[in-house]
Amino acid sequence: MAYIEVKKISKTYKMGEVLIKAIEDISFEIEKGELVVILGPSGAGKTTVLNILGGMDTTDSGSIIIDGKDISKYNKKQLTNYRRYDIGFVFQFYNLVGNLTALENVSLASQICKKPKDSEETLKSVGLEDRINHFPAQLSGGEQQRVSIARALAKNPKLLLCDEPTGALDSKTGKLILELLQKTCHKSKMTTIIITHNAIISDIADKVIKIKNGTVKDIIINEHPKLVEEIDW
C-alpha cells in the first residue's frame, strides 16, 4: 500500500445558484519520500486537490489515506491536528509573519509541534545562517521563501505541500528554491508535493500528476528526474 492513496475524490462548490464541479473522481498514489508535481493550468482543480490534501478542505466523496489514516473522514478538530503535526506548507507568497524575525517565524510553527526540528538548525539547512534575526521585510523574495520552507520543515511533517513555490520569484531564485526542495526531499526522504502550472518544473519530479478540467489526465513517473540545474525556463 502506497504512503498516500487518493481515491476518487470529488468536490463541488456552490456559487450562488450555480454548482461548479472543481474536481471529479481524482485518484493517485504517492510513495514515501517521493517528489511529486501536480501540474495543470489555472482553474484545472489543482488547488482544490492541494486544499484537500493539506486538510484545509474536505472532499465530497472518495477517500485520502495518508500513512494508513483516512483523512477524508476527519472532523474539523482532527483536520487541525493533521495540519499541525503532519503537514508542512510552503505558500506561493511565503506568508511570513512580517513582525517576526526569520527564526521566530520558524519557531512560530515548531513550537506547536510534538517533535520539531531545531529552528536555528533548520534555517541553517536552508542556507540562511546569516539571516536568522532578520525580519521578512529585510529579506529578498528567495530568502523569504527559504524561511517559509524552513518553517514547514521545522515541523518535521509527514508531507511537504508547496503551492507554486516559485510563482512569485524570478527564475534564478526559483531554481534555487526548487533545488532546495529537491535536495531536502531526497536527502531526508521528505514526501514533497509541488503544485504548479509550470510544466518545466515537472521534469525534476519523481512523479507528475497532470490535472485538467478537474480530472487526472495523466500520471507520469520519471525514472530519472532531472536535477534542477538541468532545467531552464
Added chain:
Amino acid sequence: MIFKNSLRKIKKSLGRFLSLIFIVMLGSAFFSGIREAATDMIKTMDEYYDETSLMDYKIISTMGLTAGDVESIKEISSDLIVVPSYSFDILLDGDVTRIHAITEINKVNLVSGSMPNDNECLVEDGTYNIGDKIVIDSDNLKVKEYTVSGTVTSSLYTYKSKGISSIGDGKLDTFIYIPIDNFDIEYYTEIYIIDKNSVDKTSYLDDYKVVINTLENKLKELKPIRETIRYEEILKEAMDIINEAEEKLLNEKETNGKKLEDALKELDENKQKIEDGYDELDNGKKELDKTNKEMERTFNDANSKLESAKKEYNNALKKYNLKESELESNLNLLNEQITNLNNLLNTLDPSSEEYLTYSTQLKILEENKTNLELLINTKEELIKQEEELNKNIDLWNTEFAKQASIINEKYDELDEASKELEDGYKEYEENYNKYIEEITKAENEINDAKEELNNIEKPKWYLLSREDNSGYTNFYESAVKIDAIAAVFPIFFMLVVFLMSLNTMTRMIEEERGEIGTYVSLGINKFKIVLSYLFYVLIATSIGLSIGLSIGYAYVPHILYSVYKANFVIPELKTYAEVIPCVSIILVTISLMVVVTLLTVLKDFKYVPAALLRPEAPKKGKKVLLEKIKFIWKRLSFTWKVTIRNLFRYKKRIIMTLLGISGCTALLLTGFGIRDSVSSLVSLQYDKIHLYDTMLILNDEQTTINEDINKVLNDNNINNLLYTHMETFTFNADNKNIDTYLLAFEDLSLVDNYIKINDLNGNKLELSDNGIIITSKMAELLDASVGKSISIRNSENELFILKVEGICENYVNSYIYMSSNYYNKIFNEITYNTIITNVSESLATTLMDTEYFSNIQFTTDSLDVFNDIISGMNNIVYLIIISSSLLTVIVLYNLTTININERKREIATLKVLGFKDREVSTYVYRETLILTSLGIIIGLVLGVILNSFVLTIAETDEILFVKNINKLSFVYTFLIMIFFTVLVQVVTHFSLKKIDMIESLKSVE
C-alpha cells in the same frame, strides 16, 4: 460608473458600512439628543410659563398692599401688566393649603372640569374630586363653602415640594383657587407683575434676565417710596384711631361722669330726707311717749283719787260695819223700817211719847238712810268713776298703740328707704369704680396704642422674582445643571466617534489601494475617485445622521425629561429641533467625515499608479525596546515575545485602542463618579456635619433663654436646646450675590452636638469671640483664608466686615458660624430666633399648637429634596453608563474587527500551520486584552480627572461636590469594561473561526 462602484463597495463590505453608519448614528444621536434636551426642556417650560402668564415679579408686603401701590407700579412703564391678588394659608384636613384668587396672571392649567362660579373652586390635580364640597372656614372669605368645579396644575407649583408656609408644619402641601370676588381682605396680599418685554424672551436665559433686572431695579427704586407712603398711611390710620378713641374717652368722661355725679347728689338728697324723716319720727315718738306719760300720770292721779275715795268709802263701810254687798239689802231693810215706822207714827199721836221716841227713831233711821243712800251713791259714783277711768285708759292705750304703730310703720319705711339708699350708694360705688377702671383702661389702651405707634415697623416690600419660586429654580438647577454635566460627554463621544471613523476609512482605503491604483492608471480623474469614496462615506453618514438625529431628537430628550417628570408637575415635552443646531451638527459631522476621507484618500495619490498597484510594503518588523533588556526578554515565552512585538507593530492601532478604550472607561467612571459624589453629598452633609434633626423657628425673638419655651420642650423630652440667631446674608463673588446663612450660637458647648465644625483635615475647630468660621465653598468663592476679613450684606443691604478664624468642611449651602459674643461685637445685641435640636416629626403638631413656634424645619425635608435630585442624577448616570457601554462595544468591536481584517492573511496562515481555533483567538486577543487593560488603566486615571472636571463644571454656588470616587466604582467600571471586552471577543471569535484558510493562498492584492 464611479457611483455604481461605491454602491458595490457597500454591498461588498456591508459590515464596515453598517459600522460606519452606526458610529455616526450613535455620535449624532447622543450629541444632538443631549444638546436638544436642554433646549427643549427650557423652551417647553418657557412656553408653559408664557401660556399660563407666570408672573415675572410678585410683590408682597408685611403690611399688605393698596390700590395706590398698584397704580404706582403701573406708572413705571406702560409695558407692565400689574395685577393685585389675594392669598392666604389655611389648614384643611391637616394639609397646609394656600387659597389663591384666580387672576389673569399665573393662570391655572385646567386638567379636568370647568372654571368655577361664585361658590366653586379649583383644586390641585390629584387632591379632591370634582363635586366635592370644601369648607374653608376663614374670615378672609365671604363664602365659606365651595364645590370643586375643576382640577388644575399651576406654573407656580411645578415642583413636588411647593414651598414654605408660616402655619402647620411649615410646608405648603396643596393649593386651591377661588374667584377673586370671594375674598374679604382689606388689602391686597400680593401684586403680580409681568413685563410684556419678557414674554418673547426665553425664561432662565440671559435675555430674560436682562429684562427682569431692569424691572427689578425700577421696582427697587419704587420700594422705599411706597414703603414710606404705606408706613405713613398706617401711622395716620393708627393716629386717627387713637384720636377717635381719645375723643370718645373725653365724651365718656363728660357724660358718664356727670351721670354719676347726679346720681350721687340724688342719693345724698335722699339720705338727708331719710335722716329728716327719722328725726321727725323720733320727735313724734318722743311726743307720744310724753303724752303717754302725761296720760299715765293723769290716769294715775285719777286712780289714786279713786283709790282714796274708795278708801273713804271703805272706811265708811268699815265705820258702819257694812259690807258693800249688803248695802242694797240694808237700804231696802231701812226703807222697810222707815216705812214701818212712818206707818206706825201715822197711827200714834204725834205728841205721844211713843211718838216722840218713834219719831226720834225715825229721824235716826232717816239719817241712816241718807248715809246709806250716800254710801250707795258713792259706791255707784266710784264704780262709774272707775269704769270711766278704765275706759279712758283703754281709749288712750288704743290711741297710743295706734300712734306707735304709725310711727313704727314710718320707721320701717325709712329703714327700707335707707337700705335702698345704701344699695344706691353701693351701686354708685360699683359704677364709679367701673367707670374709673374703664377710663384707666381706655387711657392705658390709648397710651399703649400711642407707644405702639412709635414702635410700628416700617412695612417691608418683598420683591420675588420667578427665581424665588422653588419649582422654577429647581427645574433649572436639577435639569439644566445636570445637562451641563451631560454636555461634557458628547464632546468626548464625538472625539471617539471621529477616531473610529478615521480608523475605519483608513483601513478601507488601504484595502482598496490596488483598486485606486487601477483607476489612476486607467486615467480616471482623481477627483472622480475621491468622489466615489466621498459618495460612499456620505451615504453612510447621511443614513447614520438621519437615524441618529431622529433618535436624538425624538427619544433622548424624552428620556431625560421623564426623569424630571417624576419630581415635577410639568407639561409634556415639546421637541423644537431648531434649524441652526441641527444643521450645524449635520455640517460638522459631514465635514469631519469628508476630512477623514480626503486625508486618507489623498495620501494615496502621492504614489505613482504603479506603486499603488503593488501591495503596500508590509510594515517592517522592528525590534522593540524591551528586546534590548536581554535579561527580561530571554525569560519571556515565545508567544509573549510575539505578542509584545505585535503590540508595537501598529502604533496607530495602539493609539486608537488606548484612546478608544480609555475614553470609554473614563466616561463610565465619570458616570459612576458623579453618582458617588452626589449620593455621598447627602450622607456627608447630613450624617457627618449637620447632625441636628430640627430647627424650631421662634415666633418671638428671644434675647435670652426663655424658660417657658424650655419647659414646653423639656416636657416633650426635647433637651439640649441650642438657641441660635439665624439670618440670611449675601456675599458677592463672581459678580453674583450668593446667599449664606449666619448662625450665632448661645451656648457654644452644645454646638458640637448638632454641627460638626471641622477643618478640611478633620480637626475640630472652636468658635471664639473674635471671629467667624466659614464653610469651605464660601471661602473658595471669596478667596478667603484664615486671618482675612470678608464682607457680607444683610437684607437691608448693610455691609458688615467679619474676620475669618477658620474654614470648615461643608458640602451643601454656605454657612457662617459665630459665637454670640462676636455677634454682639459686630451687630446689635443678639436675639435668638431659632432653636436647633432634635425633635421627632410626630411632635410637630403638638409644638405648633403652642404659641412659641412659627415654623419647624426638619432636616429630612432637605434630604427629600436632595434625594429627588439624586434619583434624577442616577437616571442621567444610567444614560451615561448605557451609552458609554454602547460606545465601548462599538469601539471594541470596531478595533477587533479591524485588527482581524488587517491580519486575515496572517490568521489564515496560522490556521494552515495547524493552530487550533482557541490558539488563534489567543494569539490575536492577547494583544487586544493587553491593550484593553492598559486602556482601562489609563481610562481610570483619565476618569478621575474627567470626573473632577465635570463636577467642577456642575458645581453650583451652593453645593460642593466631593470629587472622590468610590473604590467600588473603579471595580464596577473595570468589570464592565472587561465584560464588554470579553463579550466582543466571544462574538469575534466566531468571525475568526470563519476566516477561510484559502485566504492564505491568495495573492497579496
